[in-house]
Each structure stands twice: as structure tokens, then as C-alpha cells.
Amino acid sequence: QVQLQESGPGLVKPSQTLSLTCTVSGGSISSGSYYWSWIRQPAGKGLQWIGRIYTSGSTNYNPSLKSRVTISVDTSKNQFSLKLSSVTAADTAVYYCARGRQLILWFGEILGEFDYWGQGTLVTVSS
Amino acid sequence: QSALTQPPSASGSPGQSVTISCTGTSSDVGGYNYVSWYQQHPGKAPKLMIYEVSKRPSGVPDRFSGSKSGNTASLTVSGLQAEDEADYYCISYGDSNNLVFGGGTNLTVL
Numbered sequence: 001q002v003q004l005q006e007s008g009p010g011l012v013k014p015s016q017t018l019s020l021t022c023t024v025s026g027g028s029i030s031s032g033s034y035y036w037s038w039i040r041q042p043a044g045k046g047l048q049w050i051g052r053i054y055t056s057g058s059t060n061y062n063p064s065l066k067s068r069v070t071i072s073v074d075t076s077k078n079q080f081s082l083k084l085s086s087v088t089a090a091d092t093a094v095y096y097c098a099r100g101r102q103l104i105l106w107f108g109e110i111l112g113e114f115d116y117w118g119q120g121t122l123v124t125v126s127s
Numbered sequence: 128q129s130a131l132t133q134p135p136s137a138s139g140s141p142g143q144s145v146t147i148s149c150t151g152t153s154s155d156v157g158g159y160n161y162v163s164w165y166q167q168h169p170g171k172a173p174k175l176m177i178y179e180v181s182k183r184p185s186g187v188p189d190r191f192s193g194s195k196s197g198n199t200a201s202l203t204v205s206g207l208q209a210e211d212e213a214d215y216y217c218i219s220y221g222d223s224n225n226l227v228f229g230g231g232t233n234l235t236v237l
Contacts, residue, residue, distance in 0.1 A: 046231040047216055047218075047228050048228065049218075060224050062225075101178075108224075109224070110159070110220050111224065111225075111226055112161055112163075112178065112179070113163035113178035113179070114173070114218070115175055115184070118172065119172055120172055
């Protein structure tokens with residue numbers, strides 16, 4: 001059974017960089033056809049996709065956050081990470097990591113559904 | 128890309144059926160059969176309920192079903208039960224290798 005667990009500081013000061021790590025257990029992060037994503041949810045609001053990474057290192061980000069986001073992967077530690085720079089109070093949210101299914105079709109790749117999620121971690125941006 | 132449009136709320140009595148819509152464009156919902164639905168209880172992570180428009184993962188009750196017509200996908204919950212009360216989100220694959228999320232629907236079991 002695959003499990004994902006987010007970790008990182010729960011409080012970040014405005015203008016600083018938010019850093020989170022997702023540790024994958026119960027299977028190798030490199031096995032199978034999957035992508036690894038970060039998703040966030042402000043209190044009382046909906047889900048927002050932040051971006052994804054393949055274990056090859058290839059990334060794809062939400063255009064609205066692209067200038068501030070970096071997602072990386074460390075296959076030796078079975079982890080992937082999120083860095084979000086220049087944070088403001090609007091970045092306060094529960095941050096989830098999730099595994100997505102990658103599908104390769106005749107016209108290209110498809111980002112399929114999220115089958116496993118971490119429990120989420122609350123990050124508050126405040127001085 | 129703009130978010131997918133879901134009704135903010137839906138409701139039904141125990142035993143009844145309720146359908147939640149998810150409207151996008153030809154660049155996402157209408158262009159691909161890769162819409163998934165997630166159930167989220169308060170304080171919990173989302174749970175996959177439907178993928179590829181109408182497929183159910185193992186362990187999801189067959190009371191949950193999905194469909195699509197044009198640019199609108201739908202999730203139907205039949206035989207409503209108290210534990211179905213939750214928020215539901217749709218997600219679609221979209222052009223330019225993006226994912227587009229719905230705003231969520233709060234389902235109340237009366």
C-alpha cells in the first residue's frame with residue numbers, strides 16, 4: 001500500500017520561501033508510470049493544482065504559480081519536494097502531495113487521476 | 128485555463144439520487160475522456176471516486192457513477208447515505224498538459 005507523507009515548516013514569514021517534502025513509502029517512487037504532484041487548499045476553499053514532476057525530473061507547473069514554483073525529486077530518498085518563493089498570506093493553505101497516473105497515448109501523454117494522497121499539511125504565512 | 132464550473136451545493140434525502148455537474152470547455156472536459164471525481168470529508172484528504180469519466184476504483188460503491196456529455200461531466204450518487212455528505216471535486220486533463228480543477232460541490236444529505 002503506497003503512502004505519502006508531507007513534512008516541513010508550518011509557519012513561513014511573508015516574502016520567504018515555503019519548502020515542503022513528500023516522502024513516499026510502500027513502493028519505489030521510480031516504479032510504474034506515475035507523476036508526482038503538489039496540490040493546495042486554502043481554508044474553506046477548493047483545490048488548486050500547483051504542479052507535477054516525473055522521476056526523470058521533467059516538470060509542469062500551474063501557469064498562475066509558475067514564476068514562483070520549483071518541484072524537484074530525489075529518487076534515492078523516495079521523496080519529492082516543493083519550493084514556493086516570495087510567499088504572501090494568500091499562500092496560506094493545506095498542502096497535499098499526491099500520486100497521479102501517467103498515460104501514454106498515440107498523441108502524447110495524459111495526466112490521469114490522483115490515486116494516492118498525503119494527509120495534508122497546513123502552512124501559514126505570517127510574520 | 129479557467130476552472131471547471133460546479134454548483135456550490137447539492138442536496139438529497141437518504142435513498143434518493145443526486146447528480147453533480149462539472150462544466151468545462153472543448154479544451155478540457157469536452158476534448159478528453161480524462162475526468163476524475165474526488166470525495167473530501169472535513170479535515171481529510173480527497174479520495175478518488177471516479178476516473179476516466181465513468182470508471183470506479185476498487186472499493187468504491189457502485190452507487191457512485193460518472194458520465195459525460197459534450198463539455199459537461201456528471202457524478203451521480205444513487206441511494207444516498209449519510210456518509211455521502213462531503214465535498215466533491217472534479218478534475219480534468221486539459222490542453223498544454225495541464226490539469227483543470229472544479230470549484231467543488233458541497234453535498235448535503237437531508
